[in-house]
Every structure is written in C-alpha cells, then in structure tokens.
Amino acid sequence: MCKIYMEGITEEEQKAAFQLGQTLVLYKILSNGNRTPKPRRDIRLLYNKFIGIANKLGINLQDPPPEDTTTDAEMETFITEQNNQVDECLARRGNIPIVTLYNAGYQSSFLSAFLAFKCEDNPEEKVQVNERVRTCAEELGTCATKLGIDLSEELEMAMNVKQTKEIDEVEKQIKEKFSRRKQSQKTRSEIDPTRIITDEVWTVSLVRLPDSNYSEHAFLVVEGKSGNKSKIWFLDFVASDGSDFFRPGMRDGKVRVDFHELNGVPDSSSKLLFQGRKKIMKIQKSDRLLFSTWPIPKVTAETLIKNIQAQKASPPKYNILGNTKLAASSATSSSKDIGHNCFTFARTMLRDLNDEYIMIPEDTLDKWIVSSASRYLGEKQVNNKSWKPTTFALVLALVFLTGIITAFFIPKLL
Numbered sequence: 001m002c003k004i005y006m007e008g009i010t011e012e013e014q015k016a017a018f019q020l021g022q023t024l025v026l027y028k029i030l031s032n033g034n035r036t037p038k039p040r041r042d043i044r045l046l047y048n049k050f051i052g053i054a055n056k057l058g059i060n061l062q063d064p065p066p067e068d069t070t071t072d073a074e075m076e077t078f079i080t081e082q083n084n085q086v087d088e089c090l091a092r093r094g095n096i097p098i099v100t101l102y103n104a105g106y107q108s109s110f111l112s113a114f115l116a117f118k119c120e121d122n123p124e125e126k127v128q129v130n131e132r133v134r135t136c137a138e139e140l141g142t143c144a145t146k147l148g149i150d151l152s153e154e155l156e157m158a159m160n161v162k163q164t165k166e167i168d169e170v171e172k173q174i175k176e177k178f179s180r181r182k183q184s185q186k187t188r189s190e191i192d193p194t195r196i197i198t199d200e201v202w203t204v205s206l207v208r209l210p211d212s213n214y215s216e217h218a219f220l221v222v223e224g225k226s227g228n229k230s231k232i233w234f235l236d237f238v239a240s241d242g243s244d245f246f247r248p249g250m251r252d253g254k255v256r257v258d259f260h261e262l263n264g265v266p267d268s269s270s271k272l273l274f275q276g277r278k279k280i281m282k283i284q285k286s287d288r289l290l291f292s293t294w295p296i297p298k299v300t301a302e303t304l305i306k307n308i309q310a311q312k313a314s315p316p317k318y319n320i321l322g323n324t325k326l327a328a329s330s331a332t333s334s335s336k337d338i339g340h341n342c343f344t345f346a347r348t349m350l351r352d353l354n355d356e357y358i359m360i361p362e363d364t365l366d367k368w369i370v371s372s373a374s375r376y377l378g379e380k381q382v383n384n385k386s387w388k389p390t391t392f393a394l395v396l397a398l399v400f401l402t403g404i405i406t407a408f409f410i411p412k413l414l
Contacts, residue, residue: 009097016056017098018178021105023050024083029113047079057098059089096227097147104143104178111136111158112171119164133159140174149177187225187265190232190273192293197225202301204358205293206346208373209283218343218373219281220308220350221273222301230265232272234258235308236281237345239318250339253318255311256281290377294358308349316340323348343373 009017027046044064051061061082065074090099114132117125137155144151154173161167189195191205202224208217219236240252260275276282283289296304319339340348350358360376 009095012056013098014101015179016053017101018105018108018175020050020053020057020086021102021107022109022175023053023105024086025106025109025113027079027083043075043079047082050082054086057090058093059086061085100143100146101178104140104147107136107140107143108171108174108178111140111174112167115158115161115167115170116164119161119167144177147178151177187230189223189293190266190271191221191223191289191291195293195295197223197230199225199227200298201295202298203293203295204301204304204350205291206350206360206373206377207281207283207289207291208377209287210290210374210379211288212280214280216343216373217280218346218377220304220346222305223272224298224301228263229261230263230272231261232259232275233305234276234278234281235305235346235349236278237311237315237318237340237342238280242279248320250317250319253315253340253345255308255315255345257305257309257312290379292360292377294355296353296355296357300353300355304349304353307352311349316345343376 023046027043027050044067047064051063054061062078064070065078070078090102111133114129114136117129118133137158141151141155151174154170154177157166157173158170161170187197189197189203189205191207192203195203197203202222205221205223207219207221209215217236217238219234222231222233222235224231234257236256238254238256239247240254256278258276258278258281260272262270262272266272273283274285317339318341320341321339322341322344323338347360350360
C-alpha cells in the first residue's frame with residue numbers, strides 16, 4: 001500500500017483531525033444512552049468541543065439550538081446534520097492525510113469502546129464483540145499504514161487486552177502515534193539531488209550525455225510531484241530522419257515527449273530517470289550527465305510541457321546549425337524558417353517562459369557558426385559564460401569557416 005506523506009498540514013491540524021474522529025464516536029455513544037438530563041448536558045458540552053476542533057480544520061459548524069425548547073429527537077437530528085457537514089467539508093477539501101487521520105480517530109475510539117465491552121463478563125455477546133474489535137483494529141491498521149505509521153505493537157496489545165485498566169494505555173499509545181509529527185520524506189531531483197521538489201516547485205534540467213555517440217544532443221527533463229505521485233518528462237527535438245544525425249541542411253523536425261510517473265518517492269531501485277524509452281535521451285545508470293537544473297513553479301513547468309506538446313503538431317524544421325546567422329544565410333530566400341537543432345530548440349522553449357531563474361548565457365560564436373550544447377553544458381564551467389567546445393564542434397566550425405572563406409574571398413582573387 002502506498003504511503004501518504006503529511007506535507008502541507010500543520011501539527012495542529014494533524015492532532016485536530018484525529019481528535020475530531022474520536023469526539024464523533026463519543027457523541028454517538030452518549031446519544032445512544034438513556035436520555036436523562038445529565039447525558040443531555042454531556043452531549044451539548046461534547047458538541048461545543050466538536051465545534052472548536054472543527055474550527056481548527058477550517059470547518060464552521062452551527063451553534064446548538066436552545067436547550068429549553070429543543071427535544072432530544074431534534075437535537076439528535078441537528079447534530080447528525082452537522083456530522084454530515086463535516087464529512088462533506090473534508091471530502092470537498094480533498095486532503096487525504098486529514099481524512100485518513102479523521103478516520104483513524106474514529107476507529108480508535110470505537111476500538112476502545114469495544115475493548116471495554118470485551119472486558120465485561122457477557123458470554124452471549126463475546127463472539128460479536130471480538131469480531132467488532134478485530135474489524136476496528138484492521139481499519140485502524142490500514143489508516144496507520146497509509147500514513148507510514150507502525151502500529152503493530154499497539155494493535156497486538158489491543159487484541160490481548162484482558163482488563164479495563166489496560167485499555168487506557170493502548171488508547172494513549174495509539175493517540176501518540178497518530179499525533180506525533182512525522183517528517184515527510186523529501187522528494188529530490190534525480191538529476192540534481194541538491195534540488196528539492198514539492199507540489200508547488202518542480203525542476204527543469206537541460207541535459208546532455210558526453211560519453212554517448214551523440215554527445216552534442218541536448219534535451220530537457222522536467223521533474224515534479226502531485227500529492228503522492230512523482231512525475232518525469234523527457235523532452236527533445238530531433239530530425240525526423242535520424243539515419244544521419246550530423247547531415248547538414250534543412251529537413252523535417254520531430255518533437256518527442258516521454259512521460260512516466262510513480263506512486264510515492266522513488267528509491268535507488270525505482271528512479272524515474274532510467275525509465276525513458278526514446279533513443280538518444282535514454283539515460284542508463286552508468287551514464288555521466290552534464291546538466292544545468294533550475295527550480296521553477298509547477299505552473300511554469302506545466303506551461304513548458306504544454307508549449308512543447310503544442311510543437312509536436314507543427315514542429316519547426318531541423319537544422320544541425322541551429323538558428324544561427326550562418327544557417328539563415330544558407331536558407332532559401334523563400335523560407336523564413338531557418339530551423340533549430342536540439343539545443344537551440346530547448347533553449348528557445350526555456351527562454352519563452354520568461355522565468356527570471358532560468359539563466360542561459362548568450363554565446364557570440366554560435367550566432368555565426370553552430371549552436372552547440374557543449375558550449376553551455378561543458379566539461380568544466382568556470383562561470384556561466386564559459387564553455388568548452390567538443391572536438392566535433394571545433395571541426396564543424398572550421399569546416400564552415402573554410403566554406404565561407406572559399407565562397408566569398410577566393411572568387412575575388414581570381
């Protein structure tokens with residue numbers, strides 16, 4: 001069963017949710033007793049306590065009607081309506097840990113009540129009471145498991161209760177377990193573990209694999225989480241015909257999106273980073289990554305994914321030079337689209353977000369020759385503007401410089 005981490009709720013809310021469930025059961029037990037003046041007063045006092053606990057969870061309940069003019073039946077109907085309102089409010093709020101704690105408090109109080117019945121010498125109801133104890137213990141154990149709480153010792157004590165005085169100790173230990181603040185397991189970026197991922201703040205990384213056959217290939221990785229789900233997107237831009245990755249010239253491009261998710265926080269054996277299926281951005285456990293990672297708001301990450309998915313329907317042209325001036329000079333006069341390579345496409349998608357925390361330095365050389373991922377994601381980065389071109393980038397640059405010199409200067413010398 002997947003664990004629910006109690007992120008986004010305060011310690012006060014944690015305790016209030018459990019106590020609210022407990023108080024509801026106490027009310028039900030009192031309201032089923034003999035309707036003498038004393039239980040009526042107890043019910044009203046308990047309901048006022050119920051109001052106070054509900055307020056801590058942002059649930060506003062009505063004050064009880066006047067005692068002198070309200071019959072027992074009317075009071076019972078009123079409180080039942082307020083209980084239903086609590087259930088509806090919790091359901092609308094959709095906070096799974098709060099609801100689970102509420103249910104745990106509910107089952108805890110019923111367990112204590114049935115344990116008290118079990119200790120009474122009433123052989124006629126013994127089988128039925130034992131069954132109810134077992135059912136409550138199972139339900140309570142399910143709630144504990146969902147919240148990552150080990151309740152095995154307390155439940156074993158409960159099943160072996162023989163005397164009434166033992167019930168208080170069991171109840172106390174169970175309450176402490178559910179009220180104790182448990183630190184949630186942090187979700188970290190699998191690319192840059194120094195970055196923490198929350199429901200509100202995700203990460204985007206620009207990545208390349210320097211040891212691969214396509215060491216210049218750059219792609220984006222978006223990592224996020226929603227509640228108990230961890231998510232990852234691999235996003236890149238390639239030529240539709242990938243038979244010759246380095247062939248120059250304009251050709252059709254293709255945008256690729258690869259998505260994976262997992263319940264809970266990935267561990268070393270279930271990292272989403274190794275789930276990618278697409279060629280040349282598939283990461284193996286032994287791969288060495290060169291990357292830059294930025295924390296971005298969830299809404300910004302979703303915008304990035306949406307923008308890239310929109311490009312799939314009508315992708316730009318692919319040009320190994322990227323959107324450089326040399327690429328523009330080599331494009332046909334009728335074509336306004338000079339194309340992108342993998343790096344300039346990713347860079348454009350990031351820049352279009354206008355996020356102040358995503359800082360990709362400008363290169364001057366790539367405006368003329370070739371926009372290369374290795375200039376930004378280099379082996380050694382002294383600062384944000386430094387780059388170390390790979391042999392491929394240098395050779396390609398020299399080839400195109402030679403071409404320019406041949407095309408423009410040699411005819412004038414003849």
